[in-house]
Amino acid sequence: MFSKYYVPAGSSADGDFTTVVTPESAGWTESSLWTLELAPGADVHLQSGDNEIIVVPLAGSAVVVAEGTEIPLTGRASVFDGPSDFAYVGRDADYSVSSADGGRFALCGARAGAKLPHRYGPASGVAVELRGAGNCSRQVHNFATADTFEADSIIACEVITPGGNWSSYPSHKHDENSDVESALEEIYYFEIDRSPTGTEGFGYHRVYGTAERPIEVLEEVRSGDVVLVPHGYHGPSIAAPGHHMYYLNVMAGSGEIRAWNICDDPQHTWLRGSWDHQDIDPRLPLQSHN
Helix, strand or coil, rough: CCCCCEEEECCCECCEEEECCHHHHHHHCCEEEEEEEECCEEEEEECCEEEEEEEEEEEEEEEECCEEEEEEEEEEEECCCCCEEEEEEEECCEEEEEEEEEEEEEEEEEEECCCCEEECEEHCCEEEEHHHHHHHHHHEEECCCCCCCCCCCCCEEEEEEECCCEEEECCEEEECCCCCCCCEEEEEEECCCCCCCCCCEEEEEEECCCCCCCCCCCCCECCEEEEEEEECEEEEEEEECCCCCCEEEEEEECCCCCCCCECCCCCCCHHHHHHHHHHCCCCCCCCCCC
């Protein structure tokens, strides 16, 4: 039986949108995600409302126009081809997304109190971090984290986990506002690389809670699947051998400070120290599709 926090690929589709996660559908208040598939020459006209939006090409190129500001996006062939450029659209704006050659695009959203300028984020400016070591090595594209991109509330990044590796590990949480933790609702959107023979890949994702706030999620994930993390410890995300795993994280919270402050599960935090004596997976950084 699937968890209510697992959104299988296509199950939330609406028109051109293959994924729709809103605060209303998720049962929370801040974070949103839409994935958009456009045929060649197609476009959609949208309103940001009380959300700030970041448009990220998953596959293909696009042009975003927000209140007369035109933002061409070169994009990429796939999510396994390194970071992409992106467009930021402020709240209370009419905007459109079009694609001459067609493609797939993520629209990351968060409730915003202030309207910030629409602007372009170049791929060359995306900070690429190699995190962990050994079979916990992964590649992080920090394109809209609190310390890399100005926004009102949204925090977003991409993670590439090579086949056979674990990421989002040690398991950690960010579900209360304190001196060491931020309360953030988090969306995981997954894509899994196909094998050289073309077979579909898969992975696993885990969420578990505390005695005071229980939650239990353990799902096999495939391309287009979403897992919601309203609270609790989350991780690991495990990539099956032979299949690289991609996930897009979208986070936002109602706290006064835009920050990603986390607490590890005390049973597993020791693992970080073990990385000091291991090499980073030599497959990283992954910049081209296998």
